[in-house]
Structures are given as structure tokens and as C-alpha cells.
Amino acid sequence: MKIEISRLHFPVTTLGPGKRIGIWFQGCSIHCTGCISVDTWQFGINSVSLDEVKLLLSEWLPKSDGITITGGEPFDQEAAFFELLEFLRPYQQSVLVYSGYSFQELQKKVEMDNGWIDVLISEPYDHTQPQTKALMGSDNQQMHMLTPLGEMDFNSFQSHGLEKKLDVHFEEDRVWMTGIPSNGMTEIVKSAQDDRVFLRHTQGAIKKKES
Ligand code: SF4
Incomplete structure (x- = not known):
């Protein structure tokens, strides 16, 4: 299977707790005004083998504390995205996923209770909103704890309030x-x-x- 990826990086320390693997999907159909990831909008410019991605991730996973998946829009590549999530689950590291779809749309799109996503940040970026929440670009965005592992890893982030690092x-x-x-x-x-x-x-x- 092919997957469109903008970039992969390890370690990332600013998108969740610990040293995380960062996975940026390539391609987004949502096009929020003011998006800072415009370079990830276009589809069809970086299609790679999902098996090769898994191979690279296998090298990083023994050293990582978690995985953050962003983009681009992961849910615009559902089949490859879900296969990737299924591959990651046995490692028992918290998986944070960013999506620009609303939580309501995502609930219709997928079964959210399959346990593959620990924490989901939903809703499109809104440049008119204030920006006071940790890990979120605008305050209309919502963090959903979907598993006990997600709650354990990410609750402290919320209690620490806003901490913007790059x-x-x-x-x-x-x-x-x-x-x-x-x-x-x-x-x-x-x-x-x-x-x-x-x-x-x-x-x-x-x-x-x-x-
Ligand atoms: S969903 Fe994310 S990548 Fe897509 S336009 Fe909105 S902020 Fe940018």
C-alpha cells in the first residue's frame, strides 16, 4: 500500500510528552484560512511505500515514548492511515492524532472506539480564535482522551497550561x-x-x- 507522507522525524519533543516520533501526512482537503502547514496541502507529490515507512518506524520505536500524527490531514488517507495505526498499536505507546475535521464528522467517518488512537485533537484551525491551549493552534480545537493510556500521558499537559515550544x-x-x-x-x-x-x-x- 502507498501512503502520502510529508515527513517523518524522531525525536520530536514539542508535540506531546516525551521523545516522540512525528509523522506528517501529505495532503489536506480542508484548507483552513491561516494554516501554517500549507506545504502539506497538495496530494500526489510524495507517495511512498507504507512498508518502508513501517521499517523506518521499527528502528525508532524501541527508543520513542509516543507517536504524534499530524499533517496534512490523516483522515484524508483512511486506508493507509488505519493500517499505520494498526501497525503502531502493539508498541503500546500513546498515539496523538491531529485532524481538521470536527469530532462529529470523525465519529461518522470512523469507529473511534477501536483503541488505535489514544488522544485526538479535532476541529479545523481558526485564525480568529485565541490561542491559549497547550498543543493546539486555536482555542476552538478540542482534545479527546480516547484511551486510559492517552489520559495517563496527556493529562499533565493540560494541567500545565500553555507551553509553546518549537x-x-x-x-x-x-x-x-x-x-x-x-x-x-x-x-x-x-x-x-x-x-x-x-x-x-x-x-x-x-x-x-x-x-
Ligand atoms: S486541517 Fe490542518 S493541515 Fe489542513 S488546512 Fe487545517 S490546519 Fe492546515
């Missing part, structure tokens, strides 16, 4: 930032420009200037 990853000629940026993202953009780099997308793919 991981920075250097890859060849790119600098990736992962995490939920605050509204102060513009300061990062300005700082990057001062250092003679420019942002390809506000998602955080900063490409160094050609010398």
Missing part, C-alpha cells in the same frame, strides 16, 4: 521547526531574515539563502 531540526540546506508556534511567529521570521535565511512556508521550512 523543536529546531537541521537537515542539509533546510531548518525545520516542529511544534505549535505562538502568534509571536513573526519574531522568528524576522530573526531568520536578519540571519540571511528565508522562510519557504510558515510551517517552518526555512531554506538557507544560496550564496
Whole structure:
């Protein structure tokens, strides 16, 4: 089976507790205004073998504390997404999934009680909303604890309130930032420009200037 992936990274420390595997799906049909992941909207540009993805994840899973799946929109690739979730479940690490669909839509789309997703953050990003919740880009978004493992791992995040952090990853000629940026993202953009780099997308793919 094929799966469209924007990127895979380990470790990610800003999208849930512990050192997590980050899986960014490629392709999103929702197109929220103000989305910071515009680079993940287009379908059909990065289709890879799901078996190869599983192989890479198998190397990381013995060292990871959990998995965060975001995008892009994972539920736009239901078959591959569910096969991936089924593969991850035996590792017993908390799986956090971001979706831009409403919880009501997701309940209609899938059986939420199969135990494959521990924590679900639902609802589309709304740039007009305040941004005061940990792990969420706008306050209309909802965190659903779907399993005891999810509650155990993520309840402390909610009790700690808002903590906005970004991981920075250097890859060849790119600098990736992962995490939920605050509204102060513009300061990062300005700082990057001062250092003679420019942002390809506000998602955080900063490409160094050609010398
Ligand atoms: S915020 Fe998420 S759901 Fe909304 S357009 Fe961006 S990737 Fe899609």
C-alpha cells in the first residue's frame, strides 16, 4: 500500500510528552484560512511505500515514548492511515492524532472506539480564535482522551497550561521547526531574515539563502 507522507522525524519533543516520533501526512482537503502547514496541502507529490515507512518506524520505536500524527490531514488517507495505526498499536505507546475535521464528522467517518488512537485533537484551525491551549493552534480545537493510556500521558499537559515550544531540526540546506508556534511567529521570521535565511512556508521550512 502507498501512503502520502510529508515527513517523518524522531525525536520530536514539542508535540506531546516525551521523545516522540512525528509523522506528517501529505495532503489536506480542508484548507483552513491561516494554516501554517500549507506545504502539506497538495496530494500526489510524495507517495511512498507504507512498508518502508513501517521499517523506518521499527528502528525508532524501541527508543520513542509516543507517536504524534499530524499533517496534512490523516483522515484524508483512511486506508493507509488505519493500517499505520494498526501497525503502531502493539508498541503500546500513546498515539496523538491531529485532524481538521470536527469530532462529529470523525465519529461518522470512523469507529473511534477501536483503541488505535489514544488522544485526538479535532476541529479545523481558526485564525480568529485565541490561542491559549497547550498543543493546539486555536482555542476552538478540542482534545479527546480516547484511551486510559492517552489520559495517563496527556493529562499533565493540560494541567500545565500553555507551553509553546518549537523543536529546531537541521537537515542539509533546510531548518525545520516542529511544534505549535505562538502568534509571536513573526519574531522568528524576522530573526531568520536578519540571519540571511528565508522562510519557504510558515510551517517552518526555512531554506538557507544560496550564496
Ligand atoms: S490546519 Fe490542518 S486541517 Fe487545517 S488546512 Fe492546515 S493541515 Fe489542513
